[in-house]
Amino acid sequence: MSVSQPAFLDLEGVSRRFGDRVVLSDVTLAIPPGRITCLLGESGCGKSTLLRIISGVDRPDGGRIRMSGTEIVGPDRFVQPESRRIGFMFQDYALFPHLSVAENLAFGLRHLPKAAQRDRVAEVAGRIGIAHLIDRYPHSLSGGEQQRVALARALAPQPAILLMDEPFSNLDQGLRERVRRETLSTLRRIGTTAIIVTHDPQEALAVGDLIVLMRGGRIEQMGTPFEIYDRPASPYAAEFMGPCNRLTGIFSRGRIETPIGTFPADLDLPDGALALACIRPQALSIGPDGHGISARVMAKTFMGESEQIDIMVHPLAETLRMHSHVRIPMAVGEKVSLQLNGAEIHVFADDGLGANGRGTNPRETID
Numbered sequence: 001m002s003v004s005q006p007a008f009l010d011l012e013g014v015s016r017r018f019g020d021r022v023v024l025s026d027v028t029l030a031i032p033p034g035r036i037t038c039l040l041g042e043s044g045c046g047k048s049t050l051l052r053i054i055s056g057v058d059r060p061d062g063g064r065i066r067m068s069g070t071e072i073v074g075p076d077r078f079v080q081p082e083s084r085r086i087g088f089m090f091q092d093y094a095l096f097p098h099l100s101v102a103e104n105l106a107f108g109l110r111h112l113p114k115a116a117q118r119d120r121v122a123e124v125a126g127r128i129g130i131a132h133l134i135d136r137y138p139h140s141l142s143g144g145e146q147q148r149v150a151l152a153r154a155l156a157p158q159p160a161i162l163l164m165d166e167p168f169s170n171l172d173q174g175l176r177e178r179v180r181r182e183t184l185s186t187l188r189r190i191g192t193t194a195i196i197v198t199h200d201p202q203e204a205l206a207v208g209d210l211i212v213l214m215r216g217g218r219i220e221q222m223g224t225p226f227e228i229y230d231r232p233a234s235p236y237a238a239e240f241m242g243p244c245n246r247l248t249g250i251f252s253r254g255r256i257e258t259p260i261g262t263f264p265a266d267l268d269l270p271d272g273a274l275a276l277a278c279i280r281p282q283a284l285s286i287g288p289d290g291h292g293i294s295a296r297v298m299a300k301t302f303m304g305e306s307e308q309i310d311i312m313v314h315p316l317a318e319t320l321r322m323h324s325h326v327r328i329p330m331a332v333g334e335k336v337s338l339q340l341n342g343a344e345i346h347v348f349a350d351d352g353l354g355a356n357g358r359g360t361n362p363r364e365t366i367d
């Protein structure tokens with residue numbers, strides 16, 4: 001899917017510090033219209049701060065923001081939050097407990113005549129599928145129902161963009177997936193431009209048209225879910241988006257030589273430099289001994305849908321982890337052969353963090 005149409009929201013060099021602490025550093029980003037953009041990153045990387053700055057409840061120390069080409073934040077300009085046509089949906093939904101669902105929905109419509117408020121509340125309640133809840137109070141609603149009311153309240157004033165901070169994290173696993181699917185289909189049906197903050201890579205892959213992966217107040221990588229997952233720009237991005245086995249190797253003439261094989265590597269490195277292969281668990285498969293790289297099964301963990309298998313390959317210091325969706329008959333301790341699927345192997349210049357990603361000597365696995 002292309003996300004290259006003119007941006008709805010343009011952020012240019014946005015920065016924010018609290019005291020000495022730089023929380024956002026030079027964030028430049030284009031949010032496409034009518035699409036769902038996920039701000040993804042670990043706790044403290046600045047996602048919520050960026051969302052607050054876009055909403056206007058916080059001001060950046062530097063940079064500009066344009067909405068549909070018009071500057072709303074800049075060195076000499078600051079459009080107040082209420083004039084930005086931005087909807088905000090909070091993690092805890094922040095419904096008013098003393099107001100009925102209808103009154104919650106009407107809250108952002110107070111500038112309209114009463115009849116227009118009623119029409120709009122009925123319209124949005126019908127669209128989000130909560131018309132039957134309209135006279136209830138928040139405390140009598142399930143988590144999923146509260147989420148839908150919060151979504152309807154945020155959409156009622158017809159915002160130009162909807163900002164959602166971890167909107168599904170208060171729901172338990174089973175409900176979360178259903179509510180997420182429903183919410184997304186609503187947002188897509190009405191062509192909403194939305195920014196969703198999440199720390200969960202699976203959620204970002206499932207919901208985002210565009211993923212913006214943040215790290216320490218900067219953008220580490222942005223792209224479609226397939227781009228980010230299939231072509232991570234750094235070991236950090238590869239490992240954030242899903243488990244990886246790290247293998248250090250030596251770069252030579254467009255290839256990286258590791259103890260378990262040599263892989264193509266389009267890297268701008270001198271021959272002899274250390275390089276890193278990040279191998280997804282699904283890139284590995286095992287068969288009977290004698291048909292590939294010699295290995296040994298060290299542990300098997302049955303996980304229902306798949307089986308996690310740790311295998312040791314001489315001379316690696318750490319075991320490699322693989323996931324198998326078919327039953328593996330080999331027992332722990334048995335010798336096996338390891339096969340590799342090159343498409344799931346990502347190569348990078350070495351980041352000095354070694355095989356376990358925690359900063360051991362990278363040479364220990366290849367000497």
Ligand SMILES: Nc1ncnc2c1ncn2[C@@H]1O[C@H](COP(=O)(O)OP(=O)(O)OP(=O)(O)O)[C@@H](O)[C@H]1O
Pocket residue numbers: 018023041042043044045046047048049050199
């Ligand atoms: N008003 C503030 N004063 C001082 N520090 C702040 C303030 N707001 C945020 N921070 C700090 O800025 C950093 C980024 O916070 P932010 O809430 O944006 O992160 P986040 O990525 O949304 O994290 P989480 O996923 O945990 O919500 C954190 O270290 C936080 O402590």
